[in-house]
Amino acid sequence: MAKSIAGPEIERLIQLLAKLPGLGPRSARRAALHLVKRREQLLRPLGAAMAEAAEEVKVCSHCGNIDTRDPCTICTDAGRDRSTVIVVEDVSDLWALERAKALNASYHVLGGVLSPLEGIGPEDLTIRRLVERVAEGGISEIIIAVNATVEGQTTAHYIIDQLDGFDLKITRLAHGVPVGGELDYLDEGTLSAAMRSRTKI
Structure with a gap:
């Protein structure tokens, strides 16, 4: 098993990103590195938007949208x-x-x-x-x-x-x-x- 070259927080970010459609492990590593490098412009706003979506987004009980x-x-x-x-x-x-x-x-x-x-x-x-x-x-x-x-x-x-x-x-x-x-x-x-x-x- 390959030894981790990043901290557990970054590894977790990479693992979660790799679960997204169209992102494999390599793409997830690149995306994670890009987010971490631009944490004020991207990572923090993205985290806030995702937290808000997790709380606010609903599935329509009528149509499923x-x-x-x-x-x-x-x-x-x-x-x-x-x-x-x-x-x-x-x-x-x-x-x-x-x-x-x-x-x-x-x-x-x-x-x-x-x-x-x-x-x-x-x-x-x-x-x-x-x-x-x-x-x-x-x-x-x-x-x-x-x-x-x-x-x-x-x-x-x-x-x-x-x-x-x-x-x-x-x-x-x-x-x-x-x-x-x-x-x-x-x-x-x-x-x-x-x-x-x-x-x-």
């Missing part, structure tokens, strides 16, 4: 189309759609996708809450905006089955050629999905 209030800002926005609900895997997907200003609708965060191999079943997601929201009335369309993975598609089919019998329109995001994409650089799966999802012009 993350905000400092419950219900969240989106759920309390009177200008939102509450009859349309976009179903996403995670909060990061919700934020991506909001940045794109794709649709002024409401959301429902599943908290992941069904994955038997990882032991994630329907009870681990918020699918039951989605069905309850539909049963409460006022929703006319569900847009399933999950990733185009095997697990994502399995989850989409399960949701469709659970919503069978309700009088609502269920749609999903189109899959295919991205804006600005060149056919020669796309994989076969994307091209096949694009061909199947072709539309009249």
